[in-house]
Amino acid sequence: MNNITVRSYAKINLGLDVLGVLPNGYHTLKMIMQTVSLYDTLYFEISDEPGIHLSINLPYLPTDQNNLIYKAISLFKEKYGITDGIRCTVTKRIPVAAGLAGGSGNAAAALKAMDTLFDTHLSPKELSELGLKLGADVPYCLMGGTALAEGIGEVLTPLPAPPKAKVLIVKPMVSVSTKEVYTSLNLNKDTIHPDIDACIDALKAGSLKTLCDHLGNVLEDVTVKLHPCIVDIKKQMLDSGADGALMSGSGPSVFGLFGDEEKAENAYNLFKSMSEYADNTFLCDFYGNLT
Numbered sequence: 674m675n676n677i678t679v680r681s682y683a684k685i686n687l688g689l690d691v692l693g694v695l696p697n698g699y700h701t702l703k704m705i706m707q708t709v710s711l712y713d714t715l716y717f718e719i720s721d722e723p724g725i726h727l728s729i730n731l732p733y734l735p736t737d738q739n740n741l742i743y744k745a746i747s748l749f750k751e752k753y754g755i756t757d758g759i760r761c762t763v764t765k766r767i768p769v770a771a772g773l774a775g776g777s778g779n780a781a782a783a784l785k786a787m788d789t790l791f792d793t794h795l796s797p798k799e800l801s802e803l804g805l806k807l808g809a810d811v812p813y814c815l816m817g818g819t820a821l822a823e824g825i826g827e828v829l830t831p832l833p834a835p836p837k838a839k840v841l842i843v844k845p846m847v848s849v850s851t852k853e854v855y856t857s858l859n860l861n862k863d864t865i866h867p868d869i870d871a872c873i874d875a876l877k878a879g880s881l882k883t884l885c886d887h888l889g890n891v892l893e894d895v896t897v898k899l900h901p902c903i904v905d906i907k908k909q910m911l912d913s914g915a916d917g918a919l920m921s922g923s924g925p926s927v928f929g930l931f932g933d934e935e936k937a938e939n940a941y942n943l944f945k946s947m948s949e950y951a952d953n954t955f956l957c958d959f960y961g962n963l964t
Contacts, residue, residue, distance in 0.1 A: 676718040677789055681782035682817060682960055683711040683773040684810075685840065685921040685928045688872040689890040691858060695825070699809070700855055703869050704822045705832065705876075706813050709840050709928075709957040713765050713779060715742070717786040720758035725750075729763040741776045745783035745807055752803065753793055768953050770848040772922030774814055780807045781814035801827070818961050821873065832873060835959055836881040839937035841910060843944050844926040844953035845902045854923040857895050866891055881932050885917025888930075896924035903927055906950075913940035926953075 687705040694700055720726065725746050727736040737743060746759050761783070767775035784803055788795050795803075797815070804811030809826035821830040867889020875883035897903050903920055906927040910918040914936030915929030931937035937956060944954040 674790060676716065677786050678714065678716045679782045679786050680712040680714055681767075681775075681778040681814075682708040683767045683775060683778065683842070683957075684708050684814065685773065685842070685926075686890060686919070687835070687884065687888060688867050688869045689892060689922065690866050690869055691855075691860060691891050693860065699825045700858075701824065702822060702826050704826065705869060705872050706820050706822050707835065708817045708819075708960045709842070710960045711767055711773075711842065711955050711957045713763060713767050713775065713782075715764075715779065715782050715786065716762040717783070717790060718760045719790060720760045722758045722760075723756070724758050726758065726760045727763070728761070729765060731765050731769070734765070734769065741780040741807055742783045745780040745803075746787060748803060748806060749784060749787040749791075753791065755787075755791055759787075766955075768844040768926065770850075771844045771926040771953075772849065772851075772920065772924045773842070773844075773926055774810045774922065777808050777810035778814040780804065780811050784811075784815065801829075819876065819959075821869075833876045833879070834961070835876055835884060836879050836932075838881055838916070838959070839931040839934055840957040840959065841915070841929040841931060841937055841940055841944070842921075842926055842955045842957060843906050843910075843928075843950050845900065845906065846949055846953070847900050847902070847925050849896055849899070849924045851923040854892055854895050854899075858892060864891065865889075881916055881930065885930055888917045888919040890920050890922075892923050893920045896920060900925050909943070910940060913943060915940065 690703045692701040801812040819832040871887040907918040910929035918929040941956040
């Protein structure tokens with residue numbers, strides 16, 4: 674095999690709590706991660722031309738060592754002494770800087786593609802250790818599905834899949850710096866922490882209502898102060914019949930969970946009709962492991 678096409682799936686956070694800050698500046702987390710059916714497509718090919726050659730359909734994204742795909746390929750080549758050239762063509766659908774782990778998912782997909790192309794047969798643990806060198810979300814993106822993420826995000830425990838629901842994702846036309854959001858987070862006695870354990874219990878019970886009742890993201894208050902439109906999107910989703918709505922990651926994307934498919938489609942059409950959201954509105958399903 675000298676070429677492969679892989680999909681890189683977006684993630685949402687059904688719950689996100691920050692427990693503290695480590696001496697190295699990383700935050701300790703307790704999150705419920707969930708992949709959804711929105712994906713980027715990545716085509717990889719072994720090339721006679723040395724080096725790494727990256728092409729992306731969004732011209733403003735870097736195609737050099739500042740791109741996580743490039744970093745993932747470079748890391749893999751160095752680790753396993755690979756001298757072949759690699760070409761990678763990326764079709765991005767997941768919004769950038771959106772709280773949906775688009776970059777981390779691309780890095781995970783690149784590691785999996787390299788493992789397949791060069792028959793290295795790495796174990797999930799070996800891939801995860803490589804992924805962690807690229808970012809805290811990469812080990813989860815390698816795993817996919819529904820999981821509890823702890824530590825800095827790399828300690829993963831599989832969870833039962835959520836009840837069937839449509840997932841509406843809307844990203845406003847603003848971008849968020851994850852570093853800025855975490856730096857601005859002030860944990861104190863007044864911080865309202867989401868009940869992650871209650872979300873886990875809801876998943877185990879298969880109750881969409883209970884899950885939606887306990888959706889929570891401790892970063893939301895920080896990002897909302899920078900971008901109040903997040904509140905407006907959540908309200909519109911709930912007014913349109915969402916069983917629950919929440920900001921994903923450090924934002925600014927908002928997702929709504931709909932048990933009623935018709936209401937989900939109507940809400941999707943509503944946001945698509947608004948010029949400020951039209952290009953970044955997606956109706957998805959929950960999705961399992963990366964393929």
